[in-house]
Amino acid sequence: MAMPSYATTLDRIWYVTFRVICCLIFAFLIIPIIVIMPLSFNSEPYFTYPMPGFSLRWYGDFFSSPQWLLGLQNSIIVGVFATLVATVLGTLAALGLNRAEYAGKSTILAVLISPIIVPIVITAAGMFYFYAKVGLTGTLAGLVFAHATIGVPFVVITVSATLAGFDYNLIRAGASLGGDPLRVFFKITLPLILPGVVAGALFAFITSWDELVIAIFLASTEEHTLPRRMWSGIRELLSPTIMAVATMLILTSIGLMIVMELLRRRSERLRGITP
Amino acid sequence: MVATTGSHDVMRTADGVPLKIKLRRAERMRKVWAIALVAPLFLFLVVGFILPIISLLALSVEDPDLTSGFPRTAEVFQEWDGEGFPSPEAMATFAEELSVAERGQFGRAAKRLNYDISGFKSMVKKTARQSEQLALLPLDQIHDGFIKIDKDWGDPAYWYAIKNASSYYTDYYLLWSLDLQRDQEREIVGVSPDRAIYVDVLLRTIEISFAVTLLCFLLGLPIAYLLATLPTRISNLLLILVLLPFWTSLLVRTTSWLVLLQNEGLINDLALWLGLWNEPQELIRNRFGVYVAMVHILLPFMVLPMYSVMKTINPWHMRAAASLGAPGWKAFLKVYFPQCMPGVAAGTLLVFILSLGYYITPALVGGPGDQMVSYWIVQNMGQTANWGLGAALSCVLLLLTLVMFFIYNRFVGVDRLKVN
Numbered sequence: 001m002a003m004p005s006y007a008t009t010l011d012r013i014w015y016v017t018f019r020v021i022c023c024l025i026f027a028f029l030i031i032p033i034i035v036i037m038p039l040s041f042n043s044e045p046y047f048t049y050p051m052p053g054f055s056l057r058w059y060g061d062f063f064s065s066p067q068w069l070l071g072l073q074n075s076i077i078v079g080v081f082a083t084l085v086a087t088v089l090g091t092l093a094a095l096g097l098n099r100a101e102y103a104g105k106s107t108i109l110a111v112l113i114s115p116i117i118v119p120i121v122i123t124a125a126g127m128f129y130f131y132a133k134v135g136l137t138g139t140l141a142g143l144v145f146a147h148a149t150i151g152v153p154f155v156v157i158t159v160s161a162t163l164a165g166f167d168y169n170l171i172r173a174g175a176s177l178g179g180d181p182l183r184v185f186f187k188i189t190l191p192l193i194l195p196g197v198v199a200g201a202l203f204a205f206i207t208s209w210d211e212l213v214i215a216i217f218l219a220s221t222e223e224h225t226l227p228r229r230m231w232s233g234i235r236e237l238l239s240p241t242i243m244a245v246a247t248m249l250i251l252t253s254i255g256l257m258i259v260m261e262l263l264r265r266r267s268e269r270l271r272g273i274t275p
Numbered sequence: 276m277v278a279t280t281g282s283h284d285v286m287r288t289a290d291g292v293p294l295k296i297k298l299r300r301a302e303r304m305r306k307v308w309a310i311a312l313v314a315p316l317f318l319f320l321v322v323g324f325i326l327p328i329i330s331l332l333a334l335s336v337e338d339p340d341l342t343s344g345f346p347r348t349a350e351v352f353q354e355w356d357g358e359g360f361p362s363p364e365a366m367a368t369f370a371e372e373l374s375v376a377e378r379g380q381f382g383r384a385a386k387r388l389n390y391d392i393s394g395f396k397s398m399v400k401k402t403a404r405q406s407e408q409l410a411l412l413p414l415d416q417i418h419d420g421f422i423k424i425d426k427d428w429g430d431p432a433y434w435y436a437i438k439n440a441s442s443y444y445t446d447y448y449l450l451w452s453l454d455l456q457r458d459q460e461r462e463i464v465g466v467s468p469d470r471a472i473y474v475d476v477l478l479r480t481i482e483i484s485f486a487v488t489l490l491c492f493l494l495g496l497p498i499a500y501l502l503a504t505l506p507t508r509i510s511n512l513l514l515i516l517v518l519l520p521f522w523t524s525l526l527v528r529t530t531s532w533l534v535l536l537q538n539e540g541l542i543n544d545l546a547l548w549l550g551l552w553n554e555p556q557e558l559i560r561n562r563f564g565v566y567v568a569m570v571h572i573l574l575p576f577m578v579l580p581m582y583s584v585m586k587t588i589n590p591w592h593m594r595a596a597a598s599l600g601a602p603g604w605k606a607f608l609k610v611y612f613p614q615c616m617p618g619v620a621a622g623t624l625l626v627f628i629l630s631l632g633y634y635i636t637p638a639l640v641g642g643p644g645d646q647m648v649s650y651w652i653v654q655n656m657g658q659t660a661n662w663g664l665g666a667a668l669s670c671v672l673l674l675l676t677l678v679m680f681f682i683y684n685r686f687v688g689v690d691r692l693k694v695n
Contacts, residue, residue: 130331238533
C-alpha cells in the first residue's frame with residue numbers, strides 16, 4: 001500500500017507511525033523466541049547478554065542425562081503412535097463427513113471437534129480418572145490414546161478442507177474403469193488428498209509433542225515426556241540445559257513450519273492449475 | 276447404468292429395476308458408507324473422551340465418602356430432620372461404626388467432614404480412639420459421653436455437618452464451587468468470607484480472558500491489516516513472524532518470558548542500562564507477566580483469522596471512500612472494518628475460549644493472585660484430592676466454555692474453524 005499522490009502530510013506521518021507500530025508488534029512476537037536460542041550456548045549458567053563465552057556444555061548435559069533422553073525417547077514414541085492413530089481415524093472420518101448429507105451431521109462434527117474446545121485441564125482430569133480404572137495411567141499406551149484424542153480434530157479439519165475442493169467424479173471414473181473401492185481409494189483419493197492428510201498428521205504430531213497438561217496427569221516419573229521433564233525442571237531451577245531443550249524444540253517447530261508452508265504452496269499451485 | 280424405457284414408461288436400468296429405486300438404493304449405500312467411515316472415530320471419541328469427561332463431571336454431584344465410610348450412620352442421619360440434635364440411637368450407631376471403621380474409609384469420611392468445619396477431622400479421630408467405651412454407654416448418656424471426649428459435640432453444627440454429608444447425591448460441591456452452602460434450614464446461603472474464593476477465581480478468569488482478548492485484538496488488528504494490504508511476496512515473509520510463534524510450544528514461549536522478565540532478566544537489564552528505571556522491577560509473578568505471556572501466545576490465533584478475511588477485501592473500497600471525501604480513519608471504520616467482522620468475530624471468540632482454560636502460563640509467570648479456574652481444578656484434583664470440588668469447578672469452567680463455543684458456532688460456524 002504505497003502512498004497515493006493525494007496523501008496529506010498528516011497521512012504521511014500516520015503511514016510511518018503505523019509501520020513503526022507494526023514493527024514493534026512483530027518484534028514482540030518474534031524476539032522472545034529468538035533471544036533464548038543464543039543463551040543455550042552460553043559458557044556460564046546465566047541468562048544475560050553479553051555472553052562471556054561460547055560453549056556446547058548444556059547440550060552435552062542434555063545428551064548425557066538419562067532423564068532427558070528418556071523424555072525425548074518417550075515423546076517420539078508417543079508422538080509417532082498418537083499421530084498414526086489420529087491420522088487414520090481422522091482421515092476416514094473426514095471422508096465420511098464429506099461423502100453425504102445425513103441427519104445429525106453437525107452434532108457429529110461438534111463431537112469430533114470437541115477435544116480442541118474443552119479446556120485441556122478438564123480433558124486431562126477426565127482421562128486420568130477414567131484411565132485409572134482400566135490401568136492405563138502411567139503407561140505410554142495411555143498417553144498415545146490421550147494424545148491421539150486431542151490431535152484428531154486437526155486431522156479432521158485439514159483433511160475436510162482439502163476435500164472441499166475434491167472432484168467426486170474422479171472416484172466415479174475410477175469405479176467405472178473397474179477399480180474396487182479400496183483400489184480407487186489408494187490410487188485416486190489418497191494421492192489427491194495427501195497434502196491435507198500430511199498437514200493433519202503434522203498438526204497431530206506437534207500437538208502431542210508439545211502437550212504438557214495431560215502428561216502431568218497421566219505420566220509417571222518413569223514414563224515422562226520431554227515437556228513433562230521440562231516442566232519439572234523449570235519449577236525446580238531455570239537451568240541452561242532447559243534453554244538447550246527449548247532451542248531444540250524451536251528448531252523442530254521451524255522445521256515443521258517449513259514443511260507445512262511447502263505443503264500449502266504445493267496445494268495452492270495445484271489448485272491454480274485445476275480451478 | 277443403462278437406462279431403458281420399460282413397458283409402463285418407467286425408467287429402468289439394465290437389470291430391469293426402476294431407475295428411481297436403484298438411485299435411492301445407491302444414495303442409501305452412500306449414506307451407509309459415510310456413516311461407517313465416521314463411526315470408528317466417533318466411537319473412539321465417545322469412549323475415550325466424552326465418557327471420561329462425563330464420569331468426571333458426575334463426581335461433582337456424588338458424595339461417597341461418608342456413605343461408604345459409615346453406611347449405617349449415613350442412613351440414620353438422613354432420616355433425622357436436622358433440628359437440634361440427632362436421636363441417641365443415631366449417635367449410638369455413629370459411635371459403633373466409629374469403633375469398627377476401616378482406616379482408609381475412615382480417613383476419607385473424616386476428611387469430608389473437615390470440609391464443612393475445619394478441625395472436625397481431628398475431633399472425629401479423637402472420638403474414634405475412645406469409641407469402644409462410647410458405644411457401650413446406655414442411650415441416655417451417649418451424648419454426654421461424646422461431649423466428655425470433646426465439648427464441641429455439644430454444638431449442633433457438628434452433628435448437622437454429618438447429616439450434610441450423609442446422602443450419596445449432593446449439590447454440596449456445585450454450591451461450594453460458587454461459594455455457596457446450605458444452612459440448617461436447607462436454605463442456600465453464602466459460605467464464610469474466609470472460604471469464599473471461587474467466585475473471585477471465576478471472575479478473575481473472565482477478567483483475564485477478556486483483557487487478553489482485548490489486547491490481542493488491539494495488537495492483532497494493525498498487523499493483520501498490514502499483512503493483508505502488503506504485496507503477497509512481502510506479506511508471506513512477514514507471515515512467518517506470526518507462524519513461528521504459532522508453531523512453537525507453549526511451554527517454550529512461557530519459558531522465554533520467564534527468562535526475559537525475571538529480576539535479573541534481559542528486560543530489566545536493558546531498562547536499567549537505558550535508565551528507564553533505577554532498580555529491577557517485578558515483571559513476573561504478577562498480572563503484568565500473565566498478560567504479556569498470554570497475549571504473546573494467543574496473538575497468532577487472533578491475527579490468522581483476521582488476516583484471512585482481510586485478504587479477501589477489495590483494497591479499492593478504501594480508495595473509493597477516500598475519493599468520496601472520507602478521511603483515512605473514517606474510511607477504515609465505516610468501509611473496511613465492517614467487512615472484517617467475520618474475521619474479528621472468529622479471532623476474538625477463539626482467543627477468549629482458549630484463554631478461559633489456561634493453566635500452564637499463569638502457573639509459571641503469575642503470582643498467587645493471578646491463578647485461573649484451571650489452576651484450582653488441578654489443585655483440588657492433585658494436592659488436596661478433593662475430587663468433588665475439582666469436578667464441580669470443571670462443570671463451571673466447561674459450561675462457560677460451551678456457552679462461548681455456542682456463540683462461536685452461531686456467528687462463525689464450527690466448519691470454519693481453520694488451523695492454517
